[in-house]
Amino acid sequence: MPRKIAAGNWKMNGSLASTAMVEALAKAFPAPECEVIVCPPFPLIPALVNLNSPFTIGAQDCHFSESGAHTGDVSPQLLKEIGCGAVILGHSERRADHGETSALVARKVTATQNAGLTAIVCVGETEADRDGGRTLKVVEGQLAGSLPDGTDPDALVIAYEPVWAIGTGRTPVNDEIAEVHAAIRDTLEARFGGQGKEIRILYGGSVKPGNASEIFAIANVDGGLVGGASLTAEDFGPIVAAAES
Numbered sequence: 698m699p700r701k702i703a704a705g706n707w708k709m710n711g712s713l714a715s716t717a718m719v720e721a722l723a724k725a726f727p728a729p730e731c732e733v734i735v736c737p738p739f740p741l742i743p744a745l746v747n748l749n750s751p752f753t754i755g756a757q758d759c760h761f762s763e764s765g766a767h768t769g770d771v772s773p774q775l776l777k778e779i780g781c782g783a784v785i786l787g788h789s790e791r792r793a794d795h796g797e798t799s800a801l802v803a804r805k806v807t808a809t810q811n812a813g814l815t816a817i818v819c820v821g822e823t824e825a826d827r828d829g830g831r832t833l834k835v836v837e838g839q840l841a842g843s844l845p846d847g848t849d850p851d852a853l854v855i856a857y858e859p860v861w862a863i864g865t866g867r868t869p870v871n872d873e874i875a876e877v878h879a880a881i882r883d884t885l886e887a888r889f890g891g892q893g894k895e896i897r898i899l900y901g902g903s904v905k906p907g908n909a910s911e912i913f914a915i916a917n918v919d920g921g922l923v924g925g926a927s928l929t930a931e932d933f934g935p936i937v938a939a940a941e942s
């Protein structure tokens with residue numbers, strides 16, 4: 698059984714002082730039984746890599762090109778060179794704020810994996826989608842569109858994040874999470890055969906110390922992609938512990 702993942706997405710939060718939080722976490726979890734991934738804003742990546750913690754340091758996005766005239770973008774090759782191990786792709790905030798389509802995400806998946814990094818691909822429905830009974834259709838469509846031909850299942854993690862649960866304190870009920878994760882698992886198995894069983898599927902959206910254990914115990918939930926509660930060791934520590942058990 699693959700190790701669960703506790704992944705923190707700091708979004709546009711944190712400062713140089715935030716290294717202290719990762720140091721504290723590393724002290725509390727010197728050899729975690731789960732995989733811990735911390736994804737800070739780009740400028741903080743070297744400082745976190747230099748801590749030599751047992752954690753994977755990831756990025757929150759990248760371009761699909763190796764280099765070139767793309768002002769403000771960062772290549773996966775550079776991320777690899779500076780010590781990143783993973784990249785979050787297709788987060789709903791990038792889809793909404795930057796107009797990212799699944800087709801663009803697919804190009805980034807190829808580039809990320811070619812650079813030797815793990816792609817953490819985000820999918821999830823809006824509240825209107827859920828109310829309209831379109832959740833599975835939307836999630837399956839995003840999956841199909843975001844995973845290009847040649848996707849390497851060994852360097853792939855999926856994060857199911859209902860958009861309406863992000864930062865709101867609301868979460869789907871356990872059965873709803875189970876239903877979507879089962880559908881994602883079916884899709885991955887249909888696509889990748891036996892290897893599809895091994896791909897970690899994370900839940901994201903208002904994961905907190907108080908609900909992490911219960912959510913991570915749901916079938917086909919292999920850990921969490923955590924936003925707000927990944928910003929302090931006090932909150933993220935218990936979530937890492939929940940992913941260990």
Ligand SMILES: O=C[C@H](O)COP(=O)(O)O
Nearest residue numbers: 706863864902903924925
């Ligand atoms: O990538 C993380 C998610 O968007 C979840 O954010 P949240 O834990 O603050 O709801």
